Amino acid sequence: MKxxxxxxxxxxxAYLSKHDTYHVWVCSQLEQIGLPLLTCEAILxxxxxxxxxx
Numbered sequence: 443m444k445x446x447x448x449x450x451x452x453x454x455x456a457y458l459s460k461h462d463t464y465h466v467w468v469c470s471q472l473e474q475i476g477l478p479l480l481t482c483e484a485i486l487x488x489x490x491x492x493x494x495x496x
Contacts, residue, residue: 446478454481454489462493 456464457472472479 446480447475449479449481449485451485451488451492454485455493458489458493 452464453468453471456462456468459465462468
């Protein structure tokens with residue numbers, strides 16, 4: 443079993459926003475890394491606030 447990978451705001455914003463410069467790269471990296479991704483509520487709040495996913 444994997445222990446997980448700690449992630450910060452930047453990769454989450456790129457993953458959520460199709461128009462982000464790094465979106466394709468982050469998606470390919472996450473496919474290789476797999477789950478679980480570990481983070482905290484503050485990072486999620488910041489990522490959703492900065493992303494253009496809606």
